[in-house]
Every structure is written in structure tokens, then in C-alpha cells.
Amino acid sequence: MALMFFAETVRAYRERDPAARSNLEVVLCYPGLHAVMIHELSSRLWKHRWYTLGRFVSHMGRFLTGIEIHPGAKLGRRLVIDHGLGVVIGETAEIGDDVYMYHQVTLGGTSSEHGKRHPTVGNNVIIGAGAKVLGAILIGDGARIGANAVVIAPVPAGTTVVGIPARPVDRTEKKPRFDAYGTPCDPCLDPLLHEVDLLRSELTDLENRIASLARERIG
Numbered sequence: 001m002a003l004m005f006f007a008e009t010v011r012a013y014r015e016r017d018p019a020a021r022s023n024l025e026v027v028l029c030y031p032g033l034h035a036v037m038i039h040e041l042s043s044r045l046w047k048h049r050w051y052t053l054g055r056f057v058s059h060m061g062r063f064l065t066g067i068e069i070h071p072g073a074k075l076g077r078r079l080v081i082d083h084g085l086g087v088v089i090g091e092t093a094e095i096g097d098d099v100y101m102y103h104q105v106t107l108g109g110t111s112s113e114h115g116k117r118h119p120t121v122g123n124n125v126i127i128g129a130g131a132k133v134l135g136a137i138l139i140g141d142g143a144r145i146g147a148n149a150v151v152i153a154p155v156p157a158g159t160t161v162v163g164i165p166a167r168p169v170d171r172t173e174k175k176p177r178f179d180a181y182g183t184p185c186d187p188c189l190d191p192l193l194h195e196v197d198l199l200r201s202e203l204t205d206l207e208n209r210i211a212s213l214a215r216e217r218i219g
Contacts, residue, residue: 002040005040005077006037008077008078009033009036009037009077009078009079009080010023010026010027010033011023011078012078012079012080012098013026013030013032013033013080014026016080016100017080017082031064031065031066031067031081031084031085032065032067032079032080032081032082032083032084032087033081034061034064034065035061035065035067035069035081035084035087036069036075036079036081038057038058038060038061038064038065038069039058039061039069039071039073039075041057042054042055042057042058042061042069042071043071043072043073043074043075045057045071046071046072054071055071057071058070058071065084066084066085066086066087067081067084067085067086067087068087068088068089069087069089070089070090070091070093072091072092073089073090073091073092073093073094073095073107073118074093074094074095075089075095076095076096076097076098076099076123077097077098078097078098078099079095079098079099079101080099080100080101081101081102082100082101082102082103083102083103083129084103085103085104086103086104086105087101087103087104087105087106088105088106088107088108089107089118090107090108090109090117090118091109091117091118092109092115092116092117092118092136093107093118093119093120093121094118094119094120094121095107095121096121096122096123096124096125096141097123097124098123098124099121099123099124099125099126099127100125100126100127101126101127101131102127102128102129102130102131102147103129103130104129104130105127105128105129105130105131105132105133106131106132106133106134107119107121107133108132108133108134108135109134109135109136110134110135110152111135111136116136117135117136118135118136119133119134119135119136119137119138119139119151120136120137120138120139121133121139122138122139122140122141122142122143122157123141123142124141124142125139125140125141125142125143125144125145126143126144126145127145128144128145128146128147128148128149129147129148130147130148131145131146131147131148131149131150131151132149132150132151133145133151134150134151134152135152137151137152137153137154137155138154138155139151139154139155140154140155140156140157140158140159141157141158142157142158143155143156143157143158143159143160143161144159144160144161145161145166146160146161146162146163146166148164149161149162149163149164149166150163150164150165150166151165151166152165152166153165153166155168156168
């Protein structure tokens with residue numbers, strides 16, 4: 001089972017990262033893969049209540065890879081952590097299958113209480129570099145989190161969010177696709193700028209109507 005998990009994770013890197021030229025390169029040179037495999041060990045120790053040893057193995061993984069994954073976190077299959085440096089995944093975080101995340105992503109908690117306090121990430125989610133997903137919130141299947149977004153509310157399935165705090169934006173392309181860094185390359189990504197453009201359009205229309213009424217009155 002562990003061998004199959006390892007093999008399909010390596011394959012996921014090859015399929016999604018054009019810079020990966022061989023399986024051997026992925027095995028030797030990809031810290032995201034190393035971090036996930038070290039987590040497999042620390043998680044097993046944690047589940048058998050070897051808490052201190054599990055944390056130590058996790059700590060060593062952080063030292064070696066620059067990626068911090070708490071042994072209590074639950075990771076799905078084919079998780080790809082691209083670049084990886086500065087990634088933090090908290091104790092009660094849960095990640096689904098085929099998730100792709102970049103460096104400096106935080107799946108953090110907003111409470112000091114025990115129990116569920118970290119995000120749950122669905123399947124086929126992309127989380128861009130520097131994004132912060134905070135609290136016991138659900139990120140739905142197929143969602144996209146833009147680079148440097150701060151997400152503090154649930155994200156529905158298939159939704160793209162950007163900004164601080166994160167807000168949804170429309171995708172011009174509705175078919176499934178891979179959005180690098182979780183951000184689609186659409187002309188308008190900032191929802192606030194989109195609203196401003198709408199207001200400008202309405203103002204122009206209103207000015208034209210007033211001018212038309214003035215001409216009718218003069219005539």
C-alpha cells in the first residue's frame with residue numbers, strides 16, 4: 001500500500017510539473033515528495049500514540065524540507081507540494097485527493113481550543129503561493145485559491161477566490177483545467193475592480209440618458 005502511494009505521488013509530479021524530466025529526478029530532488037513521505041511515517045507513529053516520536057519525525061522533516069506538516073494532519077492521495085518552502089499544515093487539517101499547492105501556503109487554525117480548528121480541503125483543489133487558509137472551514141472540490149489570498153470563510157466547490165479577504169471571481173473558462181498558482185489568467189481578477197467597472201458603466205449610461213432627456217426638453 002505504501003509503495004503504491006509513493007508510486008502514484010511520483011507519477012502525479014511527472015504529470016503536473018513540466019520541469020520533472022524523470023521519476024528519479026522527482027524522487028531525489030522534490031522536497032514536497034520527501035515531506036509527504038516523512039509525514040507517512042510520523043502519521044503512523046501519531047496514530048499509535050507515539051506522540052513525541054511522531055512530532056520529532058515531523059520536526060526532522062521540517063528541518064530537511066522546509067515544509068511543516070503536523071503528524072495529526074490527514075493527507076489524501078497524489079498531493080503535490082510544488083517548491084514547498086514555508087508550507088505549514090496544521091494538526092486537524094484534512095486534505096483530499098489530487099490537491100496541488102505551492103510554497104508558503106498555510107492551512108492554519110484560528111482557535112487555541114482543542115478539536116477541529118484547521119481547514120478541510122476537498123479533491124482537485126489548487127492553492128496558490130502564499131495563500132493562507134484559516135479556521136475550520138471547508139474548501140470545496142475543484143476550488144481555486146489565488147496566490148496570497150487570505151481565506152477565512154468556506155469556499156464552494158468549483159469556485160475561484162482571490163484577494164484579502166478572499167472573494168470569488170468568475171471563471172471565463174468553465175471546463176476543468178489547471179490554473180497555475182490557483183489564479184486563472186482572465187482579464188479581470190480583482191472583484192473590487194470588477195465592481196468599479198460596473199459602476200462606471202452604469203454612470204456612463206445614466207449620463208447618456210440625462211443628456212438625451214435634456215435634448216428632448218430643449219427640442
